[in-house]
Amino acid sequence: MAVAWIGNRETLVERAAAHAAALLGSSRCPVFSLDTDIHGTRAAIALAERVGAAYDHAADGAALSRETALFTDKGAMTVAPGETRRRADVVVIVGELPQIHHEFVGELAETVPDLSAKNQREIFLVGSKGASAPPLNNGRTATLLSCGEASLGATLAALRAQCRGCRTSQPVSNFDDFGKALEAAHFPVFLFSGDATEGLALEMLQGLIADLNRKSRASGLHLPANENGWGSALASTWMTGFPLRTGFARGFPELDPWRYDVARMIAAGEADLHLRISSSIVQPQKKKNRMALIVLAKTQEPIAGAAVTIAIGEAGVDHEAVVYSSRTGSLRSVDARAASELPSAATVIRLVASHVSAEAALPC
Numbered sequence: 001m002a003v004a005w006i007g008n009r010e011t012l013v014e015r016a017a018a019h020a021a022a023l024l025g026s027s028r029c030p031v032f033s034l035d036t037d038i039h040g041t042r043a044a045i046a047l048a049e050r051v052g053a054a055y056d057h058a059a060d061g062a063a064l065s066r067e068t069a070l071f072t073d074k075g076a077m078t079v080a081p082g083e084t085r086r087r088a089d090v091v092v093i094v095g096e097l098p099q100i101h102h103e104f105v106g107e108l109a110e111t112v113p114d115l116s117a118k119n120q121r122e123i124f125l126v127g128s129k130g131a132s133a134p135p136l137n138n139g140r141t142a143t144l145l146s147c148g149e150a151s152l153g154a155t156l157a158a159l160r161a162q163c164r165g166c167r168t169s170q171p172v173s174n175f176d177d178f179g180k181a182l183e184a185a186h187f188p189v190f191l192f193s194g195d196a197t198e199g200l201a202l203e204m205l206q207g208l209i210a211d212l213n214r215k216s217r218a219s220g221l222h223l224p225a226n227e228n229g230w231g232s233a234l235a236s237t238w239m240t241g242f243p244l245r246t247g248f249a250r251g252f253p254e255l256d257p258w259r260y261d262v263a264r265m266i267a268a269g270e271a272d273l274h275l276r277i278s279s280s281i282v283q284p285q286k287k288k289n290r291m292a293l294i295v296l297a298k299t300q301e302p303i304a305g306a307a308v309t310i311a312i313g314e315a316g317v318d319h320e321a322v323v324y325s326s327r328t329g330s331l332r333s334v335d336a337r338a339a340s341e342l343p344s345a346a347t348v349i350r351l352v353a354s355h356v357s358a359e360a361a362l363p364c
Helices: 012-028 036-051 060-076 081-087 099-110 151-165 175-186 199-211 227-240 262-267 347-353
Strands: 004-005 031-036 055-058 088-095 124-125 142-145 188-194 219-222 273-278 292-295 308-311 319-325 328-332
Touching: 004 012, 012 036, 012 273, 012 308, 012 347, 031 036, 031 227, 031 262, 036 055, 036 081, 036 219, 036 227, 036 273, 036 319, 036 347, 055 060, 055 227, 060 199, 060 227, 060 262, 081 099, 081 188, 088 099, 124 151, 142 175, 151 175, 151 199, 188 199, 199 219, 227 319, 262 328, 292 347
Parallel strands: 031 055, 031 273, 088 124, 088 188, 124 142, 188 219, 273 292, 292 308
Antiparallel strands: 004 308, 319 328
């Protein structure tokens, strides 16, 4: 099976890697899009440092940027998923959650927490009129807290105001039920994600949680927009001190969520080379200049428009990996479900880096 191409011509992986390294070496503004496991992320960041590249998540960069901004700019009071499952007697779903977390939310509806006096959790949903919660087990439904067609941020602001006894122009629906549940609650937890939630709404939610902790206790559970993306953000932070949307244009790591928004850089014609690392295949993003494209993806044919395509395996499927797990709130190792001979992203990136001259060493 072919695993590497230069343009549309099949070639050896070694030659494709050398050609990719030559393109990287001649690039003046390279950008990386990542959607890979921890080892792939570490190798990609080390390569970015060598060639002066900026890097971002391949699919959910904007959502992950909102989530990291919450922690870097505002701060957050959060709890582990296991503690939520065991302790939370009131669960509040804030906005829409990514599909990957629906199973976990469904399980919360059918399990009984240690601190519940009613042998079940009270479940609420904060959102606009007509919003729907993830499917809940046992046929349960979430009580909607809404201000009609108001945005999520405005609804959270009204909810926070009413919790403090202030009047609002439009009251939150079912607030009396929510107030009674909070009064009797031992440990309410708010589930949130940056996937469909604006940054100001995330900050307002943390303000609400802080208010509740003045008299009792409450916390939030961060369910990331993308598990691989959040794992990459953590790996980037321990390697450079900064999360995703970091660049090495000046020879040292700099965080700038706007400047190093890779999708924006490509659309604006700033980047002259794009390295995309992802097991999934997507159509190349439209570009304003003759930007070179290098793709590492799980594919059986060359990607249209790519100068270099190298086939890689999927983490946890073709090869074992270390990934972020939102079920545990930490990193975990996963075995290969269907091991194949396809190389991992980290292996190919290190091969490319071996052809790039630099003083910085790659991670082991």
